[in-house]
Amino acid sequence: MSKESDVALSLVIPAYNEASIIVRNLGELQAFMGREMPETRYEIVVVDDGSTDGMADLLKQHAETHPELQVSTHKYNQGRGKAIRTGFAAARGQYLICLDADLSYSPEHIPRLLGPLVADEADITLASAYHPDGTVTNVPFSRALMSRWGNRVLSVGIKSDVHTVTCVVRGYRRAAIEAMELINDGKDLHLEIIQKAELFGMRIVEVPAHLKWRDRSRDHRKKRSILGRLPFLSMSGTIASHLVYSYVLRPGTILSAPVAGLLSIALLCAVMLFLAFLDRVAHLDQFGLGYLFGAVRETLLQGELTFLVMIFSLVLSIIFLAFYFASQQNKKNHDELYVLLSRMNERIKHLEKNGKA
DSSP states (O other), rough: SGGGGGGSEEEEOOOOOOOTEEEEHHHHHHHHHHHOOOOEOOOOEEEEOOOOOSSHHHHHHHHHOOTEEEEEEEOOOEEEEEHHHHHHHHOOOSSSOOOOOSSSSTTTTHHHHHHHHHHHSOSSEEEESSSSOOOESOOOOOHHHHHHHHHHHHHHTTTSOOOSSSOOOEEEHHHHHHSSSSOOOSHHHHHHHHHHHHHOOOOOOEEEEEEEEEOOGTTTTTSSSSSOOOOOHHHHHHHHHHHHHHHHHHHHHHHHHHHHHHHHHHHHHHHHHHHHHHHHHTTTTSSSSHHHHHHHHHHHTHHHHHHHHHHHOOOOOOOOOOHHHHHHHHHHHHHHHHHHHHHHHHHHHHHHHHHHH
């Protein structure tokens, strides 16, 4: 498999401190490919993201007897996003499928993710356990609940109709990966890919998937404190970064909620004051401009707090509306600039390729 054309499928696996399971899972993956997809020319690209548990040596030994395995190694831990990007750079296949090192999504998902790519029905395929036809097994309830609802919140910022936006298990056409300049080193890479794919009008297809933790205790072996074992605290950094990225994706959607809430409060206060004014007018013995002004004055004095809440809500809603339009314009400028720079980068690559030729 020395030539790029000899590889049709690249299986990219980012891994960190997985010495206890990596060889076993590679064996399972290789057995599946030999049994279920024997005609497929494939390679497995494992990226060791600075492991300290001896995994690098195990991978090196395994690669000596399995030529379809190639290993890339980071000198120190640089994050999942960086590991995936390293895997993309090393992969030679026409199609790329990214998998978890622990095979929480079994190898059976490979042909499901590959099918729409080969049939030219998609540029990117997403494994989705939170799809209506997807399933979750053996995952702690609190973690599964947070993940499911977190993905629901994040999917609001996505134009495509998808249910899972944070899963590493995905399929890609090589052309799709090469068209995007990816820069994220962390887990936000998953959101970055969807954002940039949508900018280029790429086709994204969600595939129902089965998420199954094979060993629930493995989630706790990396937690060093009692607080770290609490799902919310252990995932707080990821949640915060994802919410920020969701705001970047669809700022209008995020800001529309507080604007609608504040305007509703202001409207409710205005209705309350108006009803109080009508009640006073109804009890007036005489009518005239002076009496009506007195009724307004008395209404505002008696409902001073309501009036202040109404004014405060209106001012805040105006501020949020200003942020809304400013963020929309900033996103438009960002998207146009990214597309322009991507086109320039593509032309530079084309010139460099022709120059070398």
